[in-house]
Amino acid sequence: MNKTMNRRQLLAGAAVGIAGASALPVKAELVSAGGGYEFEVIRTDDEWRAMLSPEEFEILRNGGTETPKSSLWWENTEAGTYSCKGCDLHVYESEYQVQLGKGWVFFFHGIPNNVMLGIDKQRPSEYGGSGMVEGPAGHLIESHCRRCGSHLGHVLQVGLFLVHCINGASLNFEPGSA
Numbered sequence: 205m206n207k208t209m210n211r212r213q214l215l216a217g218a219a220v221g222i223a224g225a226s227a228l229p230v231k232a233e234l235v236s237a238g239g240g241y242e243f244e245v246i247r248t249d250d251e252w253r254a255m256l257s258p259e260e261f262e263i264l265r266n267g268g269t270e271t272p273k274s275s276l277w278w279e280n281t282e283a284g285t286y287s288c289k290g291c292d293l294h295v296y297e298s299e300y301q302v303q304l305g306k307g308w309v310f311f312f313h314g315i316p317n318n319v320m321l322g323i324d325k326q327r328p329s330e331y332g333g334s335g336m337v338e339g340p341a342g343h344l345i346e347s348h349c350r351r352c353g354s355h356l357g358h359v360l361q362v363g364l365f366l367v368h369c370i371n372g373a374s375l376n377f378e379p380g381s382a
């Protein structure tokens with residue numbers, strides 16, 4: 205498998221996807237997003253179900269959202285690194301976590317090059333109400349793991365900042381200074 209892709213190819217793919225309003229990964233398209241991007245970790249649904257709980261499968265592989273305040277990490281203030289539950293790639297760090305008290309895990313940004321943003325075609329903007337950032341055609345913008353494509357959460361506007369609103373169930377946490 206060709207695991208690398210140069211920046212020009214990625215941008216070209218993204219441009220085509222957005223222009224056609226059929227951009228990045230959702231469900232089956234996770235395996236091969238528009239523009240030829242291939243995730244490094246690819247598993248069948250059966251393989252995913254064997255390694256994830258039903259709730260985790262719904263979130264990571266179907267773009268679901270956990271019940272607020274249900275995860276281990278939404279109030280976590282310990283220093284450390286969060287990794288994708290689908291493939292262990294480090295995706296967020298406590299240094300950029302922000303406590304908003306809304307019941308999910310919020311970050312100002314992901315670890316560089318390890319989080320991808322895509323268009324959530326399943327959920328039009330009215331799903332999240334005000335504060336959700338819209339992509340083309342009024343769909344929400346979602347956060348994905350760069351290595352396995354798993355859905356992590358969505359992008360929200362809070363004041364003048366855009367933050368990543370992440371399902372704690374999609375993350376493992378390793379304590380320790382980053």
Ligand SMILES: [Zn+2]
Binds near residue numbers: 288
């Ligand atoms: Zn992953």
